[in-house]
Amino acid sequence: MTLSKKLAEYTVHLKYEDLPLEVVEFTKICILDWYGSALAGKDEKPVQSIKELVEEWGGNEQCSLIxxxxSSIGNACLVNAASSHIVxxxxxxxxxxxxxxxVVIPAAIAIAExxxxxxxxxxxxxxxxxxxxxxxxxxxxxxxYYYWHNTATCGTFGSAAASAKLLNLNVEQIAYALGNAGTQAAxxxxxxxxxxxxKQLHTAKAAYNGVLAAMLARKNFSSASKILEGRRGFFQAMSTEYNEEKITEQLGKQFKIIENSFKIHASCxxxxxxxDCVLQLVQEHNLTHESIQNIDIHTYQTVLDITDNPQPDSIYASKFSSQFCSALIAVNQSASLKDFTKESLHSPVIRELMEKVSVAADPYFTGAYPEKWGAKVEITLExxxxxxxxxxxxxxDPENQAAKDEMVxxxxxxxxxxxxxxxxxxxIIFDLENIKIKNWLPNVNYRLANQKV
Structure with a gap:
C-alpha cells in the first residue's frame, strides 16, 4: 500500500468520538491561537494587498474573510492564512x-463554513x-528545511487532508488529494x-492549494499514487535525507497535534x-543594559541560517534577527507585538546592545535539533x-507548557x-463542539464591524 493510501485510510477512519478529551481541548487552544494571530495580522499591509486582490477577482460569498x-472558499484561504502568519x-x-x-485551520474553517x-x-x-x-x-x-519552508510545502498536505476529511472523501479520493497537494508544494x-x-504568500497558497487538491479529488481528479516515496516524488526531489518510517510509525495510535508548541514572543x-535565557538572566540578576558588556549565544546551526541578521532594516526583518530579539528582550523584558515597533527598531539603546550580541553554532544543540530547540547564553557584565x-x-513547548490561562x-x-x-x-471557541461554524464566523464579522459601538 502506498504512503498516500495509508494516510488516507487514517484520515477516513478518524472519528470525533475517538478523540480523547485532552486532544479536543488542545485543538481548541490551537484554533484560539490561530484566530488571535489572524486578527492581529489582518490590517498589515501585505494582508491588505491580498484582500484587495481577492476583491478584484470577486467570488461567490461562501465564507468569511478575517x-x-x-468571498469564495479559495479567496478566504488566501486572506485568512496570510493574516494568521504575518505577526x-x-x-x-x-x-x-x-x-x-x-495553513490547516483557515482551510478547514473555509470548508466547514x-x-x-x-x-x-x-x-x-x-x-x-x-x-x-x-x-x-x-x-x-x-x-x-534548508531551502524549503516546511509550512508551505508539508503544510499543503495538511490543508488537503483536513479539507478532504470535511468533504467526506473516500480513501481513493483522499489519496488523489494528497498527490495533487504534493505536486503543488512549494x-x-x-x-x-x-x-x-x-512568507505570507507561502501560507496563503498552502491553504489554498490543499483545498484545491481536495475539492478536485471530490470530482475524482486523479494524481500521482506515490507522490511521497516515488522516484520523482516529494522525498527524493526535495530533501537530501528522509525517513519514510516517520509517516506510519504509531499512525492512529497517537495524536501529534498535542506535540504542538505555542509562541510567547512575537518573533521567529x-x-x-x-x-528565554536572556530574560531569565536579566530578571534573576536585575541587569540593566548599561551593565552588559557582551551577550554570547550558543545554539543550533539553523538559528544562524535563518536569524543571524545583525542589521535588520524593518520591523519584520527584526523578528528574524537573533541579535535584535535578544537585545530587545534584555532592554524591555518583553517581546510582545507591542514591543516590535519602529521606535524599538531604531532605538539607540537596543542598537548599541545588538553590537554586543554574538551567535555561534554549538555541536550539542545542533545535534539535538529538531527534537530540541535549545540555546545557552552567557552574559558578561562590565x-x-x-x-x-x-x-x-x-x-x-510541550515540555515547558504555556497554561490555558496564559494562552487566553x-x-x-x-x-x-x-x-x-x-x-x-x-x-465561544472553547464551546466550539456545540455550534455550527456558520453560526460563528459570520457573527465574528458582525462583532468586528460593531466593536466600537
Missing amino acids: TGGK ELDDIHKSSIIHAGT AYDLTGKELITAIVAGYEVCYRIGEAVSPSH GLWEFIEDGANT RHTHPAM NGMKVKASTDYPKG AKFSNMTSDKILHPDEEAA
Whole structure:
C-alpha cells in the first residue's frame, strides 16, 4: 500500500468520538491561537494587498474573510492564512518544523463554513490535518528545511487532508488529494534575504492549494499514487535525507497535534531559546543594559541560517534577527507585538546592545535539533562577572507548557485593539463542539464591524 493510501485510510477512519478529551481541548487552544494571530495580522499591509486582490477577482460569498465580508472558499484561504502568519505568533511543531495552524485551520474553517458543518467535524478535521503534515515534515526534516519552508510545502498536505476529511472523501479520493497537494508544494527560503512579503504568500497558497487538491479529488481528479516515496516524488526531489518510517510509525495510535508548541514572543521561533535565557538572566540578576558588556549565544546551526541578521532594516526583518530579539528582550523584558515597533527598531539603546550580541553554532544543540530547540547564553557584565543560562525547551513547548490561562491572556494581548471582548470570543471557541461554524464566523464579522459601538 502506498504512503498516500495509508494516510488516507487514517484520515477516513478518524472519528470525533475517538478523540480523547485532552486532544479536543488542545485543538481548541490551537484554533484560539490561530484566530488571535489572524486578527492581529489582518490590517498589515501585505494582508491588505491580498484582500484587495481577492476583491478584484470577486467570488461567490461562501465564507468569511478575517478582514471582513465574504468571498469564495479559495479567496478566504488566501486572506485568512496570510493574516494568521504575518505577526509571527502562530504555533510551531519542533520535529517537523511546521506552523500547521496557519495553513490547516483557515482551510478547514473555509470548508466547514461553506458546507454548514459542525464544530465537532471541524475539530476532527484539524486533528487529521496536523497529523498528516507533521508526519511528512518529520520524514524530510531537517534537510528539506534548508531551502524549503516546511509550512508551505508539508503544510499543503495538511490543508488537503483536513479539507478532504470535511468533504467526506473516500480513501481513493483522499489519496488523489494528497498527490495533487504534493505536486503543488512549494515555498523557498530566499525571501528571508530581503525580508520580503513572500512568507505570507507561502501560507496563503498552502491553504489554498490543499483545498484545491481536495475539492478536485471530490470530482475524482486523479494524481500521482506515490507522490511521497516515488522516484520523482516529494522525498527524493526535495530533501537530501528522509525517513519514510516517520509517516506510519504509531499512525492512529497517537495524536501529534498535542506535540504542538505555542509562541510567547512575537518573533521567529528560532530566536526564542536565547530570548528565554536572556530574560531569565536579566530578571534573576536585575541587569540593566548599561551593565552588559557582551551577550554570547550558543545554539543550533539553523538559528544562524535563518536569524543571524545583525542589521535588520524593518520591523519584520527584526523578528528574524537573533541579535535584535535578544537585545530587545534584555532592554524591555518583553517581546510582545507591542514591543516590535519602529521606535524599538531604531532605538539607540537596543542598537548599541545588538553590537554586543554574538551567535555561534554549538555541536550539542545542533545535534539535538529538531527534537530540541535549545540555546545557552552567557552574559558578561562590565564588572567582569559572567552569568549563564540554558534551555532545551523554550516556553510554549510541550515540555515547558504555556497554561490555558496564559494562552487566553496571549489571545487578549493579540486582539485587544481588534475586538471589543476577547474573553467572549475565547469562550465561544472553547464551546466550539456545540455550534455550527456558520453560526460563528459570520457573527465574528458582525462583532468586528460593531466593536466600537
